[in-house]
Amino acid sequence: MQPGLVWGCARTDEGTVLIEECDDRKEAGFRWLHFNLADDRTPRWLERSTKLPRPIHDLMLARETHQQVIVEDGIVGLVLQDFERDFDAAETSQIGALHIVIAPGLMLTGRYHPIRSADIIRQRIAAGYDVRDGAAALNLAVGTMIDGLSQHVHGLAHGIQTAEDEFLNERMNPATRDLIAVRRRGARLHRLVSGMRATLVRLEKDPDLPGIFLPVAERHVQRLHALDTDVASTQAQLRQLRDELDLQAAQKTNQNLYFLSVISALLLPATLVTGFFGMNTGGLPFAHTQAGTFVAALAAITSSVATWLLLRRRP
Structure with a gap:
């Protein structure tokens, strides 16, 4: 494996195959290279082997994790947030960033810390996903990230529903500490989903965006809108559960005060x-x-x- 390259793939006549060298073209019509940006050799390769516009180049190597988009000279640059991955766990609560650059015939992605979605993308390519062009590559990258966010949102909603059922059946009241942790997870997901949606909306409305990427942006903006609605619904359900718990606690306090008063x-x-x-x-x-x-x-x-x-x- 070439230093700095985590994995790569190339589109050939036989389909999309994984490659181990940055310059291994295999008569490729389209290549996708995923880099470890923390490797000092990655910036040198980018400087030597690509001719990216300076704003796109700086965005690719930026350590900032806020979500943003730049389109210049037909080249698309994106920074999208995702959950990081640890060696001991498939995912963590830490949020990292996936840097994406799409140029004619080439897509570059990179991260400073391992990203959960990058591993899933590689697995899907190895399983036969055909990355025939930049639009298909962008669709795979963004779609995989949204799939992961959707799993988090559904898991959050299931946890709140379970806690609410136990409360209504008078089996067990959720602990305040657990509800605070759930609220923080919901707020983090809302910021992540709404930020990604706003970034793709800016991409969709950019007048310099090549037309091949417009359907991809529109499709995922709609998915993120629905997912953001699910997050808002989950947060509302959590607030209602907390209100019911507060009401129950207030009633018990009033009963105890009445008993003591009598x-x-x-x-x-x-x-x-x-x-x-x-x-x-x-x-x-x-x-x-x-x-x-x-x-x-x-x-x-x-x-x-x-x-x-x-x-x-x-x-």
Whole structure:
């Protein structure tokens, strides 16, 4: 494998085949090269072997991860966000960027950190996906990224639906910490999906965009619009679940406060009575009679019962 090149493919008469060298054309009509941009040899190869416009060249090597698009001299440059991949896990919560450049007969992609979608793209090409031109390559790249986002959104929606079912069936209330984590995942997905959609809308409306890419942009803008609607619906469902949990917690708090208030109201008269008879002063009634304690207890109980009857009579 040539330094800096993660994988590549070339379109031949037999179909799309994987290649291991940047300059391995195999009589190719179209090539796709995916680079590790963190490799110091990648910028040197780009400078030596491509003649990209300077804005496109800078976009390809930029370390910024915000999503953007540039079209210049018929060459398309994109930066789209996706979830990163780790060696110990298929994906992480970290968001990285896939840099895309499409020139006549050539598509370049690159990343500074491993991207989940790049591995899936390679697997689909190895399985027989025909990358016949730049439009097909862009369709595969963006479509794979949207498929991954769709899986995240559906997983998020399923998790919220499961938590809501358990809450409604009174089996278990979701933990606040779990709901906060779900809310953060939803917000991250919303920013990612809406940002990708806005980027493709700008690509679609760019007057310099070659016509071959317009159907691809339109198709995926529609997919992202539907996916963004799903994210918004999931966020609304989460807010409704949190409102129901807050209402339930408020009701339990009010019930506990009411119970404590009733107990306090019942004990207060009795406390006053026992406090009165407990004063260490002369002349206390019943202080020198055998029934003094019984009379004091009866007075305390009577005052509590009277208070209870008064509370019950109140609307």
